[in-house]
Amino acid sequence: MTASAAPVLVIGAGVQGLTAGVVLAEAGQRVRIRTADRPQDTTSAVAGAMWGPAMLRPAERVLYWVTRSHAEFSALARDENSGVHLAAGRMAARFDLGDVVPPEAKLIPDLRPCTPEELPEGFVSGYYATVPLIDMPRYLDYLVARFQAAGGELQLSPVPSLADAVAESPTVVNCTGVGARELVGDPGVHPVRGQHVVVRNPGIDEYFVELSDSGEFAAYMPHGDRVVLGGVAVEHDWNMVPRREVSEGIRRRCAEVEPRLADAEVLADLVGLRPGREAVRVEVEEYEGGRIIHNYGHGGSGVALSWGCAFEAVDLVEGIA
Template sequence: MERELGCDVLVIGGGVAGLTTAVVLAEGGVRVRLWTRDPVEGTTSAVAGGLWWPYRVEPVESARAWALRSLDVYEELAERPDTTGARMAEGVLGETALDDVGAWAAARLPGLRPATAGEYPGGSGVWARLPLIDMPAHLPYLRERFLAAGGVVEARTAADLAGTGAPVVVNCTGLGARELVPDPSVRPVRGQLVIVENPGVRTWTVSTGADGAPAYVLPQPGRLVLGGTAEEDAWSTEPDPAVADAIVRRCTALRPEIAGLRVLDHRVGLRPARDAVRLERAVLPDGTVLIHNYGHGGGGVTVAWGCAEEAAKLATG
């Protein structure tokens, strides 16, 4: 039943989880408002590297199902990369053998094969063709798609999940859920990136070296995204010059052709980690139906569409 807010569902959170959920709902004929504290360009999602692959997201079986559904959508969106920011790109998952990938992905990604020594000199790797999402382009695309479906976006911060004036609220606040719910089990995993010019690199590389430090090179339009870090419970969003230098060294060891490239920017994002994604329905004391959709860790882009469709069913079922 509609309340005074003038919508059927209120989505809180303007990152990839919130926007995708809002799109699914609005395109399904639901009247939706979206509240976002930050413009889409200022969300954690805007900092994401954008490679489709489950990373630091639990539970594993659910995450794989959500990821496969999202893969279907990204493959479709990749037919219009200039509009959607999504494209299919080839690259290497380092320190990975073909048997490590698992049947869940192998059955859906028939092009998987062992990487050659020329493609990945550092050791064992798997060559794959995966969605690579340019998040600074994809997030505005989602926003415009939501608006075109009749949605309304408001720059507004939610102080409470109850009393919003909406009969149904979908909580996609990511790390903000720590205070808003409150849910102290949501914690930051800090990721730092270095953005450099792209001399013509077209393939991506992801690696975890012998020291366990992640390294990845992701080609995006007009730039290369170099990463990264995964610092547990680190809250600083200020780039650390020493960390940036280490990222560049690790990535140069992976891809020597990027040595000496001009640095364009430094970015930091705080992944909203949780022991398991919280995707569930509850009813608040005031009668508000509350759907939680947060805690996606480093896999928000990867599972976005699968989670959005499940959240939409909970919101309208």
């Protein structure tokens, strides 16, 4: 294909921006990513993270995004340098989940209900499944290297406004997460505060995720010599400072499920702001003579949707979608 005179400008270097940059660059486009934060300082770096069903809107498009992403992560799990690996584990609830599972759960070949013996005390329902787990610090480094190997340019340089963006390039991909609230002027975007505790791995190789509508739940995901413990989800909270009482609650809930975590050495307490929105936004906006492809509002499912959203965003850049 013929590259345009100006590179496509991607704003943001979290998982959405880097993945979109990779897909664009590998499709033969000239691409520049500009970011206010290094990839390792983004909310994406703080994520657990895992591929899993995403209960977001719009449902039909989310199903495509999460399905496409599952295929990519499953392939990446065969690359030991990617930071992605397949892990077995449990997704469980303190209420009856019933027999109906999300459509994308059918992508999991070994999905089955948990036996009563497999459920922790206080849990009444759950599923056992092997899914991709993503070690985000390693994975973000992998995406940066892959992006640059494809000829992409990464600049640590914030974009002040959309007008500045389209003045630099007629085609812009906006992957600013919660920053879209100010950059785009979208009041529907709000922070959903997450906090994680990273501990030295005491020998755990299976994940656990509590399915809950509560702002506090138990979750842990092993990544080699460390385990990421969660979790909390606090709407409209911009505070980026780790709270000791929140970390203590996370450790207590996780240790109730997996006692080996009770005395695990704490390596870090991390905070990230998930970009909450009523619906994920992947669409084109004509703006001052340029085209802006918005890709934000993924809530706590940014990693799980990243490849599907990136491929759709690139189709929009190239005028396919």
